[in-house]
Amino acid sequence: MTLSRITFPVEDYDLDATLASGQAFRWKLVDGWWEGVVGEHWVRLRVDGKNLLAEAIEPVGDWRWLRDYLQLDVNLAAIVATFPVDEPMRASLASCHGLRLLRQEPWETLASFICSSTKQIVQIQQIIGELCKSFGTALPVPTGHATVYRFPTVEQIAALTEPQLRGCKMGFRAPYLLGTAKAIVAGEVDLETIRKMELPRAREELLKFPGVGVKIADCVLLFAYGFDQAFPVDVWIMKAVQQLYFPKRKVSIKRLRRFTEMHFGPHAGYAQQYLFHYMRVKKREPQMNTDGRG
DNA sequence: GGCCAGGCGCGTA
DNA sequence: TACGCGCATGGC
Numbered sequence: 001m002t003l004s005r006i007t008f009p010v011e012d013y014d015l016d017a018t019l020a021s022g023q024a025f026r027w028k029l030v031d032g033w034w035e036g037v038v039g040e041h042w043v044r045l046r047v048d049g050k051n052l053l054a055e056a057i058e059p060v061g062d063w064r065w066l067r068d069y070l071q072l073d074v075n076l077a078a079i080v081a082t083f084p085v086d087e088p089m090r091a092s093l094a095s096c097h098g099l100r101l102l103r104q105e106p107w108e109t110l111a112s113f114i115c116s117s118t119k120q121i122v123q124i125q126q127i128i129g130e131l132c133k134s135f136g137t138a139l140p141v142p143t144g145h146a147t148v149y150r151f152p153t154v155e156q157i158a159a160l161t162e163p164q165l166r167g168c169k170m171g172f173r174a175p176y177l178l179g180t181a182k183a184i185v186a187g188e189v190d191l192e193t194i195r196k197m198e199l200p201r202a203r204e205e206l207l208k209f210p211g212v213g214v215k216i217a218d219c220v221l222l223f224a225y226g227f228d229q230a231f232p233v234d235v236w237i238m239k240a241v242q243q244l245y246f247p248k249r250k251v252s253i254k255r256l257r258r259f260t261e262m263h264f265g266p267h268a269g270y271a272q273q274y275l276f277h278y279m280r281v282k283k284r285e286p287q288m289n290t291d292g293r294g
Numbered sequence: 295g296g297c298c299a300g301g302c303g304c305g306t307a
Numbered sequence: 308t309a310c311g312c313g314c315a316t317g318g319c
Contacts, residue, residue: 022300117301123317124300171315176302213302234300252309276300 001140002058008067010052012076014098015045021277022121023223024102025112025128026151035145037132038069039105042141042148045070057140071103079228082265088244089271092278099277101270102223106191107184108151109224110209113216114177115170123169130168135160157181176211183209199227222269231260231268240275 019027019034027036033044033055043056043066054066067073076098083089115127128151135156136149157165158181165174183189189209194202202225206217214233221230231237233256241256251259264271 113300116299118299118314119301119316120299120318122299126317166315169316172302172313173315211302215301219300232300235298236300254309 001142003055003142004058004060005053005055006060006063008052008054008072009050010047010072011050012098013047013052013070013072013100014096015047015052017096017098017277018100018102019045021099021273022124022280023219023273024104025121025125026132035148037139037148037150039065040139040150041065042139042145055142057142068103071100074100076100079267079270082267083271083274084263084265086245088240088275088278091244092271092274095278095281096274099274101226101228101273103226104224105151106194106220106224107154110180110191110206110212110216110220111151111157111177113219114180114209114211115173116219117173117211117216127168127170131165131170134164134168154181154184158185173211176209179210180212195225199229202227203230218269222272228267228269231264231272233257233260234276236276236279237272240279244275 015034016029019036024036027034029035030044033046035042035044037043041056041060043054046053052070052072054063056066060066080093083093111131112124112128115131116124119127132149132151135152139148139150141148157177160178160181162174162178165178168174170177184191189205194205197205199221202221203214203217206212206220207214212220216232218230218232221227222232233241233253237260238253238256241260242251245259245263246256260268260272
């Protein structure tokens with residue numbers, strides 16, 4: 001098999017932060033490269049100065065699948081310019097320049113986040129890894145590299161049993177994933193149609209799936225469909241908004257939601273990702289100040 | 295060994 | 308509408 005290489009000029013693209021930020025779960029750092037699977041392609045990535053290097057197995061075609069996945073044409077500075085100017089956002093941006101949102105395949109994103117509820121990111125990675133290895137189709141890889149697998153198709157998952165899924169350590173999420181796959185195969189909800197909908201209608205459609213509430217729906221809307229206004233509120237974001245914006249009084253989830261919808265602008269989802277990243281870094285390095293000078 | 299993790303669904307008030 | 312709880316599993 002032939003390996004194909006390409007270089008993309010990039011600016012402000014923090015590959016490490018982006019691929020490890022809990023929006024995608026299949027990337028592994030191997031010998032300084034991020035190795036993963038995008039669609040039916042094994043691929044590895046590295047940023048060197050102002051270049052993003054990519055390698056994949058032929059045939060790779062025009063690389064558009066990768067450009068789209070990595071959102072290389074997005075003008076991050078223009079997005080950041082729409083963020084509110086306040087201390088929490090300043091600190092969040094200071095914690096990480098170049099954090100991006102990916103554009104992932106809807107089914108993989110939906111299935112992954114159904115498996116994400118009350119799980120740590122490392123555990124989600126484990127579950128998804130098991131799922132792909134057990135039920136996904138093997139893909140060609142360069143010689144000397146471990147075999148990788150496609151994310152299982154909707155049909156492949158729908159054909160399984162609950163115990164088979166539980167074998168991937170997903171516990172009580174198994175019937176949710178199975179039910180969702182079956183609903184799609186039965187044509188009850190069409191993931192491609194959602195692409196063309198307005199955000200509220202799109203969210204409504206996703207909420208029809210078992211195991212999908214507002215949080216998981218918003219993750220899919222943001223990470224797969226590119227609805228930048230979607231603002232997933234998980235425990236970290238709850239904590240972030242409560243601590244950083246309302247330190248003196250306890251706010252209800254309802255008020256908190258209304259605040260985020262008003263406050264963060266047309267690219268609220270990006271702002272959310274910076275807040276999420278900031279809170280996680282802050283917990284890891286509690287001795288550091290927000291400006292990084294210690 | 296208890297606590298928590300990128301929640302959801304359901305029962306009860 | 309608004310809580311509160313159980314649900315599997317594993318890292319720390």
